[in-house]
Amino acid sequence: MNEASIDESRPRVSHLELAVAFNYIALASFGGGLSAWAREMLVVRKRWMDDDEFLSAMTMCRILPGANQVNMAVFAGTKMRGGSGAVSAVVGLCCVPVLLMLVMGYVYFRFKEVPAIHGILHGASAAAVALTVAMVIKTGRKCLTGIIPIALFGLAFVLNGVLRWPLLVTLAIVAPLGLLWAWPRGRPVDDGQPAQ
Structure with missing residues (x-):
């Protein structure tokens, strides 16, 4: 850098x-x-x-x-x-x-x-x-401002904090769910091309 x-x-x-x-x-x-x-x-x-x-x-x-x-x-x-x-x-x-x-x-x-x-x-x-x-x-x-973030937090806490699953396994489960929830839907994608 x-x-x-x-x-x-x-x-x-x-x-x-x-x-x-x-x-x-x-x-x-x-x-x-x-x-x-x-x-x-x-x-x-x-x-x-x-x-x-x-x-x-x-x-x-x-x-x-x-x-x-x-x-x-x-x-x-x-x-x-x-x-x-x-x-x-x-x-x-x-x-x-x-x-x-x-x-x-x-x-x-x-x-x-x-x-x-x-x-x-x-x-x-x-x-x-x-x-x-x-x-x-x-x-x-x-x-934690909605149902889904609270549910994801709860899931991560249970898997890692209560069940003592390894962090990588917890992330492998929770991270894709978080990405699916946060992925932008129905919004136009700016591809950098000028409008015609």
Whole structure:
């Protein structure tokens, strides 16, 4: 990707601002909840995307191979500053958390028998679950606006969340149904040819 792929309708964002924003996402989501913090930063605070674009990007990032938030950093960085922006966003997302993980790993394996460590980890997990539920509620209002989207959501939840079917199998069932439902019908197709 090159600088020509930058979305010119958005304000010019520096590489440092991209790195700092994604570093904030990574650090604020201690214990989990990365998607919730990504939405908070990219949609609510920075307004680099709207809810619809964030949901579309997050869907793509979850379907494609790799870590969801690294994919999101590449998406947002490329959108704002092209290929170099993608690098800035990924470095911002990963650099400090990797250093913290090395330190925390050392501390955990050195003091893992201390009961206070278990309490801290349980508290962080509860906060992460709450953030994820809050994001689902906020984004669900935007995309679950009819019977069919709610049914597709319910089907995916039952197949993957309740029955524990693999994600690829769930997607192989739900994605074609979603495409069939969303496919444009009865609208003229613009083939790029001038009207005669």
